[in-house]
Amino acid sequence: MEMNKQSLLKKIMELDFVAVDLQLYLNTHPCDKEALCKFNTIVNQAHMLRQEYERLYGPLCSYRSPSRYPWQWINNPWPWNYCFNFRMSREEL
Amino acid sequence: MWVYEKKLEYPVKIKKPNPKLAKYIITQYGGPDGELAASLRYLSQRFSMVTPQARATLNDIGTEVSQCTSPLL
Numbered sequence: 001m002e003m004n005k006q007s008l009l010k011k012i013m014e015l016d017f018v019a020v021d022l023q024l025y026l027n028t029h030p031c032d033k034e035a036l037c038k039f040n041t042i043v044n045q046a047h048m049l050r051q052e053y054e055r056l057y058g059p060l061c062s063y064r065s066p067s068r069y070p071w072q073w074i075n076n077p078w079p080w081n082y083c084f085n086f087r088m089s090r091e092e093l
Numbered sequence: 094m095w096v097y098e099k100k101l102e103y104p105v106k107i108k109k110p111n112p113k114l115a116k117y118i119i120t121q122y123g124g125p126d127g128e129l130a131a132s133l134r135y136l137s138q139r140f141s142m143v144t145p146q147a148r149a150t151l152n153d154i155g156t157e158v159s160q161c162t163s164p165l166l
Contacts, residue, residue, distance in 0.1 A: 009100055017102060020157065027149040060098045079101050086104035 001083050008053050010086065012060075015046035095159075102160050132159040 001009075022039040029035060050060060058072040059065030067073060077083050123129050135155030142148040 010104060013100055013102070013104065020102075024150065024153055024157070027153060028146045030146070060100060062097060064096070079099060082107070082110070084101075085106050088104070088106050 001077065001085075003087075005053075005057050006086065008049065008056075012046055012049045012053060015042050015049065018042050019046060128158050132156070 019039065019042050022035055022042065026032065026035055026039060054060055054065045058075065059067050062073050065073075121127050132155045135151045135158065139148050139151035139155065142151060
């Protein structure tokens with residue numbers, strides 16, 4: 001997978017990961033203003049990056065993302081394909 | 094409802110593909126004692142929760158767990 005695509009996707013994954021954790025925390029701490037503020041910031045950021053990614057590289061979701069012609073969703077790669085492997089920061093590991 | 098996104102929850106790097114291990118992992122996910130079964134239990138339990146916190150948490154954990162052990166999906 002090309003570098004820009006991968007780093008953009010990784011950024012989205014990072015933001016989503018944080019959003020999921022904050023969301024679970026907020027379920028049991030609904031009055032934590034600081035956490036809520038962080039959560040909103042991250043959701044907005046992830047939304048913007050998602051739109052950017054989809055504009056450049058195709059749909060992330062089958063029915064919530066617009067598609068170029070022809071229908072792009074069926075194209076490779078899928079997350080289980082080999083080229084989806086991430087380059088880790090300490091590559092030698 | 095289930096919403097699929099063409100990305101992983103957490104980055105994965107497979108150095109040496111290992112079909113045998115992959116089979117074990119996929120069983121941990123979809124097998125009889127797997128995460129998928131657990132996630133459906135959470136989703137059933139949420140109906141009898143009394144507080145909104147517990148109801149939401151079971152709803153969301155059930156959603157989450159169905160993705161958790163699925164780096165291959």
